[in-house]
Amino acid sequence: MDQELDALDVRILDLLQRDASLPIAEIAEQAASSRTVVWRRIQRLLDTGVIRGRVAVLDHRKVGLGVMVISHVKMARHGRDVLPNFLAAVKLFPQVIECHTLMGDVDFLLKILVGSIEEYEQFFWQKLSKIEGVQEISSSISMSQTVNTTRLPLRVGRVKE
Amino acid sequence: MDQELDALDVRILDLLQRDASLPIAEIAEQAASSRTVVWRRIQRLLDTGVIRGRVAVLDHRKVGLGVMVISHVKMARHGRDVLPNFLAAVKLFPQVIECHTLMGDVDFLLKILVGSIEEYEQFFWQKLSKIEGVQEISSSISMSQTVNTTRLPLRVGRVKE
DNA sequence: CTTTCAACCGGAACATTATTCCACCATGCG
DNA sequence: CGCATGGTGGAATAATGTTCCGGTTGAAAG
Numbered sequence: 301m302d303q304e305l306d307a308l309d310v311r312i313l314d315l316l317q318r319d320a321s322l323p324i325a326e327i328a329e330q331a332a333s334s335r336t337v338v339w340r341r342i343q344r345l346l347d348t349g350v351i352r353g354r355v356a357v358l359d360h361r362k363v364g365l366g367v368m369v370i371s372h373v374k375m376a377r378h379g380r381d382v383l384p385n386f387l388a389a390v391k392l393f394p395q396v397i398e399c400h401t402l403m404g405d406v407d408f409l410l411k412i413l414v415g416s417i418e419e420y421e422q423f424f425w426q427k428l429s430k431i432e433g434v435q436e437i438s439s440s441i442s443m444s445q446t447v448n449t450t451r452l453p454l455r456v457g458r459v460k461e
Numbered sequence: 462m463d464q465e466l467d468a469l470d471v472r473i474l475d476l477l478q479r480d481a482s483l484p485i486a487e488i489a490e491q492a493a494s495s496r497t498v499v500w501r502r503i504q505r506l507l508d509t510g511v512i513r514g515r516v517a518v519l520d521h522r523k524v525g526l527g528v529m530v531i532s533h534v535k536m537a538r539h540g541r542d543v544l545p546n547f548l549a550a551v552k553l554f555p556q557v558i559e560c561h562t563l564m565g566d567v568d569f570l571l572k573i574l575v576g577s578i579e580e581y582e583q584f585f586w587q588k589l590s591k592i593e594g595v596q597e598i599s600s601s602i603s604m605s606q607t608v609n610t611t612r613l614p615l616r617v618g619r620v621k622e
Numbered sequence: 623c624t625t626t627c628a629a630c631c632g633g634a635a636c637a638t639t640a641t642t643c644c645a646c647c648a649t650g651c652g
Numbered sequence: 653c654g655c656a657t658g659g660t661g662g663a664a665t666a667a668t669g670t671t672c673c674g675g676t677t678g679a680a681a682g
Contacts, residue, residue: 357514363474629676635673
């Protein structure tokens, strides 16, 4: 399903990344195209997986999850399945919003969301640090998240895999 | 606008966080309520800012942004406006998807999305490292993002600020 | 240069969904 | 009790999404 994104695709994606509830008619207008064409493009972008979904983005403070923690995890000497094991364990914790496998001296970077420091402490001792193979965890509180967007910087002519 | 989220709110938010294109009728059914009530709840959640928006989430690989870099930035001894200055500069780079101000020995953590290593190198030398006051940047490539969700772990009874 | 074909386009018809309206019911209070 | 208040959900209406179809374009073949 190799396919380039043309200018119209990019225009549509740009708008949908900002507000997925925009009526197709309005997107069509702003992108200088017609309802039908825009509708078909969106379908194609959904089918090919370029658009992974349309979701509601919440304010984490307003739902009582005011504390964001960034944790760097270093594993003990890598036994064969210590790493996959860690990933599987982490996947089961809903507090973990993101988990990156990094190159370098840290193995994993986690983004964690909890209601309070106490709650994090609990999570840290009872869950995170108990995963097998974890050697060292260094946690930092994110004091402010100045930039936080789901909006990707698009350009025309890039390939969809 | 202090207000607790009740069980119905949480149920609705849970569904909308997964798929914001769900028809209200279906949400109502799954949440054991009526169209009208669910509609009003959603409106309220939008008005109070609990729901920040509905957006399309894209697959960054399929739009040609296959390389994700996590950068830790340390600033030189903090002059009065070096930090705000950095934040303002970073906001202007669309490649920077997230920027956290951390406590501890690193000042900022950035999540950056580019098309290739070369592109990052360019970005690094020509943009990031040129911001005033930057002392040290350590960049790691995110080899895989095992967990990546916009879905917050909700519980009943938390307060909206 | 003409013909053919396939793919795309966009207006209009139709289907689905969101939004508003309203009559009804429960509850608290004089 | 009788009356306000706020919430409920069915039904009417408005808005939006989806399909249909005839027309147009552009490329390849004759």
